[in-house]
Amino acid sequence: MTTFAYGRSLFLGAFAAGFLAGSAAPAPAQEVNLYTSREPALIKPLLEAFTKQSGVKVNTIFAASGLEERLRTEGANSPADVLLTVDIGRVQQAKDYGVIRPVTSDVLVQAIPAAYRDPDGYWFGVSLRGRVVYASKDRVKQDTITYEELADPKWKGKICTRSGQHVYNIALFGAVVAHKGEAKAEEWLKGLKANLAKKPSAGDREQAKDILAGVCDIALGNTYYVGLMRAATDEQRQWGEAIKVLMPIFQETGGTHVNISGIAMTKGAPNPENARKFMEFMVSDAAQKIYADVNFEYPVKAGIPLDETVASFGELKPDTLPIAEVAKNRKVASQLVDKIGFDN
Amino acid sequence: MTTITARPVLPAPRRLFGSAPLWAVAVVGLVTLGVLAPLASLLLTAAEGDAEIWPHLVANVLPAAIWDTGRLLAGIAVLAGLIGIGTGWLVTAHRFPGRDTLAWLLPLPLAVPTYITAYVYVEIFDATGPVQAGLRSVFGFASRADYRFPEVRSLTGCILVMSLVLYPYVYVTARSMFLTQSACMIEVARTLGANRGTLFRTVAVPLARPALAVGLSLALLEALNDIGASEYLGVRTLTVSVFTTWLNRGSLPGAAQVACLMLAVVIGLIVLERNGRRDRRYALSTRRPRVAQPVPLPGWSGIAAAALCSLPVLLGFVLPAGFLIREVARRGLLAQLDASFLAHLATTIGLAGAATLATVGFGIVVVTTSRLSRNGVMRAAQVVVGLGYALPGTVLALGLLGPLVGIDNALNAIWRAMTGARLGLVVMGSAAAIVVAYTIRFLPIATGSLAAGMDRVSVGIEDAARTLGAKPRELVTKVQLPLLKPALATAGLLVFVDCLKELPATLLLRPLNLETLATLVYGHAARGQFENGALAALVIVVVGVVPVIKLTRHAEGQRHMDAAP
Numbered sequence: 001m002t003t004f005a006y007g008r009s010l011f012l013g014a015f016a017a018g019f020l021a022g023s024a025a026p027a028p029a030q031e032v033n034l035y036t037s038r039e040p041a042l043i044k045p046l047l048e049a050f051t052k053q054s055g056v057k058v059n060t061i062f063a064a065s066g067l068e069e070r071l072r073t074e075g076a077n078s079p080a081d082v083l084l085t086v087d088i089g090r091v092q093q094a095k096d097y098g099v100i101r102p103v104t105s106d107v108l109v110q111a112i113p114a115a116y117r118d119p120d121g122y123w124f125g126v127s128l129r130g131r132v133v134y135a136s137k138d139r140v141k142q143d144t145i146t147y148e149e150l151a152d153p154k155w156k157g158k159i160c161t162r163s164g165q166h167v168y169n170i171a172l173f174g175a176v177v178a179h180k181g182e183a184k185a186e187e188w189l190k191g192l193k194a195n196l197a198k199k200p201s202a203g204d205r206e207q208a209k210d211i212l213a214g215v216c217d218i219a220l221g222n223t224y225y226v227g228l229m230r231a232a233t234d235e236q237r238q239w240g241e242a243i244k245v246l247m248p249i250f251q252e253t254g255g256t257h258v259n260i261s262g263i264a265m266t267k268g269a270p271n272p273e274n275a276r277k278f279m280e281f282m283v284s285d286a287a288q289k290i291y292a293d294v295n296f297e298y299p300v301k302a303g304i305p306l307d308e309t310v311a312s313f314g315e316l317k318p319d320t321l322p323i324a325e326v327a328k329n330r331k332v333a334s335q336l337v338d339k340i341g342f343d344n
Numbered sequence: 345m346t347t348i349t350a351r352p353v354l355p356a357p358r359r360l361f362g363s364a365p366l367w368a369v370a371v372v373g374l375v376t377l378g379v380l381a382p383l384a385s386l387l388l389t390a391a392e393g394d395a396e397i398w399p400h401l402v403a404n405v406l407p408a409a410i411w412d413t414g415r416l417l418a419g420i421a422v423l424a425g426l427i428g429i430g431t432g433w434l435v436t437a438h439r440f441p442g443r444d445t446l447a448w449l450l451p452l453p454l455a456v457p458t459y460i461t462a463y464v465y466v467e468i469f470d471a472t473g474p475v476q477a478g479l480r481s482v483f484g485f486a487s488r489a490d491y492r493f494p495e496v497r498s499l500t501g502c503i504l505v506m507s508l509v510l511y512p513y514v515y516v517t518a519r520s521m522f523l524t525q526s527a528c529m530i531e532v533a534r535t536l537g538a539n540r541g542t543l544f545r546t547v548a549v550p551l552a553r554p555a556l557a558v559g560l561s562l563a564l565l566e567a568l569n570d571i572g573a574s575e576y577l578g579v580r581t582l583t584v585s586v587f588t589t590w591l592n593r594g595s596l597p598g599a600a601q602v603a604c605l606m607l608a609v610v611i612g613l614i615v616l617e618r619n620g621r622r623d624r625r626y627a628l629s630t631r632r633p634r635v636a637q638p639v640p641l642p643g644w645s646g647i648a649a650a651a652l653c654s655l656p657v658l659l660g661f662v663l664p665a666g667f668l669i670r671e672v673a674r675r676g677l678l679a680q681l682d683a684s685f686l687a688h689l690a691t692t693i694g695l696a697g698a699a700t701l702a703t704v705g706f707g708i709v710v711v712t713t714s715r716l717s718r719n720g721v722m723r724a725a726q727v728v729v730g731l732g733y734a735l736p737g738t739v740l741a742l743g744l745l746g747p748l749v750g751i752d753n754a755l756n757a758i759w760r761a762m763t764g765a766r767l768g769l770v771v772m773g774s775a776a777a778i779v780v781a782y783t784i785r786f787l788p789i790a791t792g793s794l795a796a797g798m799d800r801v802s803v804g805i806e807d808a809a810r811t812l813g814a815k816p817r818e819l820v821t822k823v824q825l826p827l828l829k830p831a832l833a834t835a836g837l838l839v840f841v842d843c844l845k846e847l848p849a850t851l852l853l854r855p856l857n858l859e860t861l862a863t864l865v866y867g868h869a870a871r872g873q874f875e876n877g878a879l880a881a882l883v884i885v886v887v888g889v890v891p892v893i894k895l896t897r898h899a900e901g902q903r904h905m906d907a908a909p
Contacts, residue, residue: 201578213471214487334592338404
């Protein structure tokens with residue numbers, strides 16, 4: 001009987017607690033509801049700063065994927081005001097679904113270069129990260145590299161990366177397709193695959209770890225992970241210290257592939273004014289500074305100082321290819337990854 | 345058991361649902377609809393798209409995905425099956441040092457989410473981990489390229505990690521089966537000269553088959569639907585393909601089509617298994633089953649048994665839990681333990697508790713109604729209800745979005761007609777959506793466990809009760825439920841712990857500002873700092889361990905009572 005008695009008291013108490021927690025109805029006027037695929041702890045300082053400045057409370061739902069589907073299904077009754085994503089692909093998908101609306105805002109347009117916002121005003125990039133090359137400090141002598149060189153047989157058995165199907169790689173490969181066309185991109189991808197030291201797996205930080213362990217000499221990775229690793233107080237610091245960052249460039253443009261954190265207002269936003277305030281706040285100097293300091297990302301607005309570690313990577317010259325072009329080629333990139341068996 | 349007073353039995357007119365009350369039939373119908381709704385919505389999505397993406401999927405994606413999935417499941421079936429049945433039999437049929445402790449330690453890995461074990465194993469056994477670093481310093485290797493060491497981030501690693509987490513499904517169900525196995529059969533076999541091995545092969549395992557089928561299929565479905573661990577370890581299963589088809593190949597209908605294909609395969613396997621044991625009966629004799637006296641294993645064989653049974657506990661529980669404790673300690677994560685953390689803990693337990701109540705409650709109604717009605721439709725309903733578990737969590741959540749929002753829209757329309765105001769989302773806007781998802785997803789654990797238990801209740805007992813004048817309700821409350829008590833406890837435990845760990849459906853269906861412990865862990869992992877989620881992960885494990893221990897203690901108590909004449 002003990003199990004059941006224990007169970008009953010636990011369940012009943014818990015039952016009540018669960019529903020109270022779930023159904024706390026917030027006051028209507030001074031709030032904005034945010035659906036985000038950006039991890040809450042990373043944006044928490046931003047949200048707190050916004051609330052302090054504007055008095056508007058921010059409610060959030062965080063999920064890495066599926067938020068566009070949720071918005072589409074919830075339709076007119078959705079509580080969401082703003083969608084925030086960590087990748088161009090998701091916010092473009094939201095536009096294709098017709099769940100976000102265009103926003104006309106001088107503040108946004110002046111702060112964000114044209115390459116990082118939707119030509120029709122549906123979405124806006126609020127921060128940038130480069131997809132760069134991590135290289136072993138000990139074993140790699142060169143300090144510059146091109147994306148094209150990654151397919152050079154001289155790197156045979158020396159490159160590590162996470163899955164080719166991960167959104168960060170898909171965006172990079174999409175940029176390659178945009179620059180070189182599908183056939184040449186496939187050839188390049190085959191060359192890169194032939195150079196891999198091991199089957200793609202895990203995340204970007206693990207690739208730095210593999211460089212430290214001598215599994216490979218170079219790896220694909222995002223810039224901010226290096227900031228996070230070097231700021232760590234444990235063994236991750238060693239992973240970060242074992243590598244240097246090479247800013248790879250495309251031969252065509254001499255620029256580095258960047259991806260954006262995208263922000264957009266939902267079509268049925270119940271609090272459109274607060275949503276606009278929030279979006280404009282995200283490109284304010286204060287918010288951009290927080291982005292740079294807490295997230296180790298590149299501010300999208302000119303004139304905001306970089307974090308010291310990030311500045312040490314050298315100057316980022318973003319690829320001039322509009323980010324919307326990258327988004328268009330995601331599907332082709334993903335199919336190429338399948339076709340050549342990149343993840344096999 | 346209380347005495348059942350005899351009543352005159354009148355010949356009742358034959359009814360469609362036998363002796364099952366109509367309200368119960370209605371509940372079963374409602375539950376079946378609830379399970380079918382997301383499936384129907386999934387089918388609709390699948391039908392939306394054309395077959396445009398299929399040549400690509402068939403040429404480049406599915407062969408590898410099917411091959412990898414097949415090898416993964418086969419590996420887990422063998423490894424988790426061996427560990428679960430082997431240890432279950434050892435601790436039940438034998439006596440050796442530490443046996444009683446091991447009996448309740450063995451289910452503990454169940455409390456550790458698969459993705460956490462996967463992460464911990466990579467930390468420990470990867471190239472920079474302590475094991476390989478130790479090897480390098482002992483043997484003087486300069487780099488990873490100089491020696492051979494099995495790769496954790498691989499299919500083999502994935503099989504090992506998942507088997508270590510999932511074997512308790514087999515262990516728990518197998519043990520409860522072994523425990524209630526009638527001593528007579530075992531003693532007869534012994535009298536006939538069967539040695540320990542023969543006894544295990546020819547009596548114990550065949551008799552435990554319904555439970556093993558349930559345990560193993562739970563473990564395999566869990567493995568099939570996993571996304572976190574497989575993706576992290578670089579194994580491209582069919583489930584991973586569903587996700588990449590949806591998110592990268594940009595085809596939600598294509599993803600739904602692959603998911604439907606997976607579902608068809610799972611249904612096929614379930615039907616095959618059922619047909620395989622169609623002609624067998626597992627009912628116990630009418631007398632209360634007596635547990636066979638465990639055979640002592642003397643000397644070295646006893647120590648070997650103890651070592652064998654300790655290994656899965658060490659690898660599946662002590663290692664990951666120890667890692668989490670170490671991370672919490674050295675990172676000072678106890679500082680995270682503030683009021684909001686406790687609120688999230690309460691939410692987690694509340695959701696899991698509510699879903700467990702609903703799941704077990706519906707499970708009882710479904711299984712007893714199916715039994716009372718002796719009707720094909722109700723038996724079919726029991727099979728349909730079992731399908732929720734065959735869907736990956738995110739796919740189920742995607743399928744549920746439509747029906748749940750449909751309910752919300754209907755409520756809004758009514759509300760607007762009545763008051764003219766906007767109501768907002770009631771189901772999706774509260775935790776109700778999550779409870780519905782948990783219930784649909786984990787209901788098969790309850791029905792599976794209860795049905796396996798019910799298979800062992802002889803129809804003769806029920807007929808006797810009916811002859812003595814018991815009404816259907818009395819039959820359920822006074823005969824079936826008491827006999828099902830171990831199965832009920834097992835079901836409740838498994839569901840509760842699974843709800844604690846559930847991540848994908850929670851992520852997609854939660855209302856604004858709701859966090860569970862699993863989403864907290866995920867939040868840290870999502871920005872590549874899993875270790876900072878160690879406290880939340882550890883609390884999931886601790887909260888999960890409490891019912892596991894309570895339950896096994898309870899089962900042990902039962903066993904001693906039974907053993908005493």
